[in-house]
Amino acid sequence: MSANLRQVAERAGVSVRTVSNVVSGFALVAPETRERVQRVIDELGYRPNAAARHLRGGRSGLVALVLPEIASPYFGELAGHLADRAEAYAWTLLVQQTGGDADRERELLDGVRAQTVDGLIMSPWGLSPGDLTRRPDSAPLILLGEQDAGGLLDHVAIDNVAAAAELTRHLIETGRRRIAAVGLQPHLVNGTAARRAEGYRQALAEAGLPPLEIPVDRLHRPDGAAAMTRLLDANAEVDAVFCFSDQLALGALHVAVARGLRVPTDLAVAGFDDIEDGRFANPALTTIAPDKPAIADAALKCLADRLTHRDAAPRRLVVPHRLEIRASTETPSSIG
Amino acid sequence: MSANLRQVAERAGVSVRTVSNVVSGFALVAPETRERVQRVIDELGYRPNAAARHLRGGRSGLVALVLPEIASPYFGELAGHLADRAEAYAWTLLVQQTGGDADRERELLDGVRAQTVDGLIMSPWGLSPGDLTRRPDSAPLILLGEQDAGGLLDHVAIDNVAAAAELTRHLIETGRRRIAAVGLQPHLVNGTAARRAEGYRQALAEAGLPPLEIPVDRLHRPDGAAAMTRLLDANAEVDAVFCFSDQLALGALHVAVARGLRVPTDLAVAGFDDIEDGRFANPALTTIAPDKPAIADAALKCLADRLTHRDAAPRRLVVPHRLEIRASTETPSSIG
DNA sequence: CCTACCGGTTGCAACGTTGCATGCCACGTT
DNA sequence: AACGTGGCATGCAACGTTGCAACCGGTAGG
Numbered sequence: 001m002s003a004n005l006r007q008v009a010e011r012a013g014v015s016v017r018t019v020s021n022v023v024s025g026f027a028l029v030a031p032e033t034r035e036r037v038q039r040v041i042d043e044l045g046y047r048p049n050a051a052a053r054h055l056r057g058g059r060s061g062l063v064a065l066v067l068p069e070i071a072s073p074y075f076g077e078l079a080g081h082l083a084d085r086a087e088a089y090a091w092t093l094l095v096q097q098t099g100g101d102a103d104r105e106r107e108l109l110d111g112v113r114a115q116t117v118d119g120l121i122m123s124p125w126g127l128s129p130g131d132l133t134r135r136p137d138s139a140p141l142i143l144l145g146e147q148d149a150g151g152l153l154d155h156v157a158i159d160n161v162a163a164a165a166e167l168t169r170h171l172i173e174t175g176r177r178r179i180a181a182v183g184l185q186p187h188l189v190n191g192t193a194a195r196r197a198e199g200y201r202q203a204l205a206e207a208g209l210p211p212l213e214i215p216v217d218r219l220h221r222p223d224g225a226a227a228m229t230r231l232l233d234a235n236a237e238v239d240a241v242f243c244f245s246d247q248l249a250l251g252a253l254h255v256a257v258a259r260g261l262r263v264p265t266d267l268a269v270a271g272f273d274d275i276e277d278g279r280f281a282n283p284a285l286t287t288i289a290p291d292k293p294a295i296a297d298a299a300l301k302c303l304a305d306r307l308t309h310r311d312a313a314p315r316r317l318v319v320p321h322r323l324e325i326r327a328s329t330e331t332p333s334s335i336g
Numbered sequence: 337m338s339a340n341l342r343q344v345a346e347r348a349g350v351s352v353r354t355v356s357n358v359v360s361g362f363a364l365v366a367p368e369t370r371e372r373v374q375r376v377i378d379e380l381g382y383r384p385n386a387a388a389r390h391l392r393g394g395r396s397g398l399v400a401l402v403l404p405e406i407a408s409p410y411f412g413e414l415a416g417h418l419a420d421r422a423e424a425y426a427w428t429l430l431v432q433q434t435g436g437d438a439d440r441e442r443e444l445l446d447g448v449r450a451q452t453v454d455g456l457i458m459s460p461w462g463l464s465p466g467d468l469t470r471r472p473d474s475a476p477l478i479l480l481g482e483q484d485a486g487g488l489l490d491h492v493a494i495d496n497v498a499a500a501a502e503l504t505r506h507l508i509e510t511g512r513r514r515i516a517a518v519g520l521q522p523h524l525v526n527g528t529a530a531r532r533a534e535g536y537r538q539a540l541a542e543a544g545l546p547p548l549e550i551p552v553d554r555l556h557r558p559d560g561a562a563a564m565t566r567l568l569d570a571n572a573e574v575d576a577v578f579c580f581s582d583q584l585a586l587g588a589l590h591v592a593v594a595r596g597l598r599v600p601t602d603l604a605v606a607g608f609d610d611i612e613d614g615r616f617a618n619p620a621l622t623t624i625a626p627d628k629p630a631i632a633d634a635a636l637k638c639l640a641d642r643l644t645h646r647d648a649a650p651r652r653l654v655v656p657h658r659l660e661i662r663a664s665t666e667t668p669s670s671i672g
Numbered sequence: 673c674c675t676a677c678c679g680g681t682t683g684c685a686a687c688g689t690t691g692c693a694t695g696c697c698a699c700g701t702t
Numbered sequence: 703a704a705c706g707t708g709g710c711a712t713g714c715a716a717c718g719t720t721g722c723a724a725c726c727g728g729t730a731g732g
Contacts, residue, residue, distance in 0.1 A: 076406055350711075364708095
């Protein structure tokens with residue numbers, strides 16, 4: 001076990017309290033005392049005990065990141081930004097996976113950990129807004145993604161409707177007429193897919209084109225592959241597929257190429273999220289790029305603000321996005 | 337703030353100690369007392385205070401996962417398995433990123449957090465075995481990846497030499513003769529790349545073929561892309577590229593395809609790690625698939641054992657791998 | 673000359689929990 | 703009747719830290 005304040009105090013010939021003052025750096029301590037104490041601290045290799053600080057002060061320095069799955073590239077990239085940025089707030093990130101399961105989400109929100117962290121940053125899939133607001137008194141919760149929690153909770157998201165509409169318009173502009181949307185999850189309460197569908201429908205309606213919506217079970221590559229297989233088998237004659245995640249799009253792309261379709265000549269494929277894989281896919285994937293560092297910053301800032309103003313009005317932070325046009329949706333005519 | 341033991345005790349008309357006994361479930365408590373106390377616990381929504389338990393008992397229930405970067409698909413997938421499995425040990429995972437930087441690695445190993453977690457699972461890149469063993473008395477450390485720490489530390493890894501040799505032999509068997517290896521990192525102390533290079537050289541030597549090694553800066557897609565660009569620009573006339581990570585391979589693949597090479601007809605491309613992107617790449621990527629769930633299990637088990645037997649001899653756990661042959665290395669002749 | 677104040681330092685108490693030792697009671701045995 | 707035993711319950715102390723109030727010596731102001 002490492003040294004504690006008492007041991008340092010004894011050795012430096014001062015009180016425990018003074019050592020504490022030196023360590024925390026704020027209070028009044030005479031320069032020479034500070035220096036002497038500091039020397040002993042270095043000598044003994046003293047490290048403050050986080051458990052005691054937490055017990056005493058109520059701050060753990062931990063923030064829980066509650067995600068469907070950390071292995072998903074989008075969440076992985078986001079977690080990376082969060083972990084980096086968290087340092088500025090002296091927070092360490094703690095990862096908890098839900099698999100998108102409502103019971104598990106509830107369990108993690110109410111569980112022991114939810115009380116020992118300073119806050120939670122969560123991307124809910126299974127829980128309804130009602131579930132989310134009706135929870136016992138514990139650490140503040142910041143939501144990622146659009147959740148219509150009746151304005152009762154802080155959340156951070158891009159404008160999914162606008163983004164999806166933008167991307168759909170881009171497909172229309174490149175001459176596509178039969179544009180399928182892949183990624184609705186009818187069984188999930190999660191509002192994000194619904195927003196993207198909304199934007200997709202808006203843009204199609206503007207152009208007088210009919211929607212074609214393909215539901216999926218999850219948002220992974222195999223689901224995109226399965227959806228594309230179904231589309232092709234059904235002879236749907238689509239000339240563009242807009243997937244609600246890059247993973248779906250990569251799965252779809254894989255099947256399309258394997259089936260001998262030329263992308264983008266025969267079929268345009270677009271995704272959403274701008275994960276790194278998409279950038280290096282063959283062909284590179286057109287996508288909506290949410291500003292992930294900004295999402296991370298906003299979530300942490302929002303949490304920090306919430307901690308200092310426990311009862312300020314909940315905020316909805318909208319983070320910028322960008323339409324990232326790559327080879328997978330190039331105009332067919334311009335290729336030949 | 338939520339209720340504490342004292343409040344429950346008062347309300348149930350028993351001592352604090354008895355409530356504690358009910359909560360921890362082990363000690364002798366009369367059934368009717370237990371039931372009465374339990375009722376009050378539910379009523380007040382009592383949750384044990386982790387900070388106090390940690391302070392008192394010395395166990396935090398936290399395990400730090402110290403990685404170069406969580407956004408990297410291999411580490412993301414591994415972290416997912418670890419987070420899932422950790423539950424069986426009542427551990428929560430805490431993520432810390434090093435960027436592969438030696439100073440940062442040292443900082444995290446010696447820092448405050450390293451003392452407040454029950455253990456650390458780390459994938460070191462910058463620190464030498466010497467640095468790793470010479471560290472102050474804190475939580476036990478389990479290493480991921482091969483580290484020749486002189487047998488002084490627990491570590492978990494696949495047999496990288498054998499795996500790389502296997503993959504290289506596969507390339508040779510499919511008729512490739514000019515096989516480049518991409519992924520040596522001369523500036524890093526990390527032994528993994530060196531092991532893979534060793535296996536690669538062995539297999540080439542067996543077949544009487546000359547090695548061709550391309551160093552890289554990092555193991556990301558852009559580095560693979562850059563390496564492939566260099567190879568092509570140098571007119572190296574290679575017919576196969578063995579990349580030491582799937583990310584490198586995907587970058588290389590992207591450039592190869594973009595430059596008009598037919599993969600696998602003109603060029604075979606293979607990777608290492610079996611990240612999901614590789615499975616859905618165009619063409620799908622041949623790779624070495626480490627048994628990631630097994631790695632996660634082994635690391636956690638190893639840590640648990642270490643905690644119960646603080647001074648048992650350090651162990652080196654070798655986890656199985658599998659050669660995953662996919663389209664990117666199919667025999668050219670069999671295609672036409 | 674007394675008081676007020678200020679910089680520097682200190683002791684006490686408390687955060688919520690659990691290990692340990694002990695106490696109490698009822699029952700069965702000697 | 704005295705004694706041991708086993709089941710159950712309790713009080714005390716300690717884990718390491720920091721907020722609070724107080725203290726001390728010295729200087730400035732009334």
